[in-house]
Amino acid sequence: MKAAYIKRYGKIEDVQLDVQPEPSITENAVLVKVHAASINPLDLRVLEGEFKAILPIKFPFILGNDFAGTVAQVGSNVTQFKVGDEVYAKTDLNGAFAEYTVVQQASLALKPKNIPMEHAASLPLVSLTAWQALVEIANVKAGHKVLIHAGSGGVGSIAIQLAKHLGATVATTTSGKNTRWVRELGADIIIDYKTMNFEQELKDYDVVLDTQGGKTLEKSLSVIKRGGRIISISGPPDRAFAETIKANWLLKFIIPLLSWSIRNKAKKRDITYSFLFMQPNGQQLSQISHLVEIGKIKPVVDTEYDFSKIKEALEYVNTGRAKGKIILKIVD
Structure with a gap:
């Protein structure tokens, strides 16, 4: 699968967009085909190694913290989701900047029905x-x-x-x-x-x-x-x-x-x-989905980029001038 990853801590130019192995699932996990992901300042801080002393990562490391997509496969203990469900989440196992990612059932939620994948990806x-x-x-x-x-x-x-x-x-x-x-x-x-x-x-x-x-x-x-x-x-x-x-x-x-x-x-x-060290939480995200569906919370999206333009998107986030979120369209 295509993925954006790093082989070492560094700068935006060190991000590689190439093929990585598709992740496998465990009994409580869900494989999601990613349609869109959003970039956060946190992604740049991880890339630069700001947390390496307390939260070390294993290389190669796929970047990305939140996404929206479609369930492609479920683990044997998964009861809340089925293949084809449109979902979104904050990552907990694998990075979001990839064609597929794996997430624990407890971290996942059905995406709001009234917004597109790109807007859902901006929220988790x-x-x-x-x-x-x-x-x-x-x-x-x-x-x-x-x-x-x-x-x-x-x-x-x-x-x-x-x-x-x-x-x-x-x-x-x-x-x-x-x-x-x-x-x-x-x-x-x-x-x-x-x-x-x-x-x-x-x-x-x-x-x-x-x-x-x-x-x-x-x-x-x-x-x-x-x-x-x-x-x-x-x-x-x-x-x-x-x-x-x-x-x-x-x-x-x-x-x-x-x-x-x-x-x-x-x-x-x-x-x-x-x-606050935010934790993935599917139950809370489900409540947020409800607020989106009744119009109490509206996603705020600044710009959408094709996956191939990820370095350009990261550079824009790095300026600090974005109003709301920057989106990567993984699947057109």
Whole structure:
């Protein structure tokens, strides 16, 4: 099968598009013929080896984290899906940038019926990130005030819609040119990060979803009320992350130290800091499918590329200028 893979950590030019063996399934897994996949900034971070110390990979490694396609084969214990079903998922076993991929039954969901494969492929990673942050961790409810950083990005654009569905008042940071667009997504308060300081404009927020890390993460503490939460997908990892990845004893000691400073600063303000390491979850994705089908969440797609143009697509993602997701059309 055709696949986009790397033989070593490196740069975009090191990505190869060539033939790789078709993956085989186990009793609880599903083989999916991939129609479309989406590119995330995470893919570039994996390519560059940012996580090699704590999440090493085996080469050759097929890239890609989410996809939509058609079930081609099911394992002997699979009961929820059958050959021909249109499905989507965040990968858990094999990469998504390939003609076929394998995923555990528990990670898979039927794709929303009202959108094409390309739009479905844009959703798994970003929508599960938003769901696990706002629903599972923060328990956002009607009346809450939620700040979502980078509202025009992949995670931000879905998180805004989900937070509004949950009944929250939503603030977001973005550039001035995207103001109208994020307002249409549901943002109530919009901070132009180029001309405004969000920490001076906002206060008494219940929840902050941080997608930036660094100084943005630290400044966010000042806008959260006592007892509030900050959830980061870009900040330093915590003990829960070490447990999730089943780190060895040394990493279980080292990893929490990385977030000691921000956790200590948060604790002094009576704020809870959490690092979110999103996990594949078919049950949650099924609930997201329902929200898509009733019009509460709409996929946000910037540009679609043919699979042969993957390096060009990766370069565009690397600019950081995409509004929503970049799609790879694996099958025309």
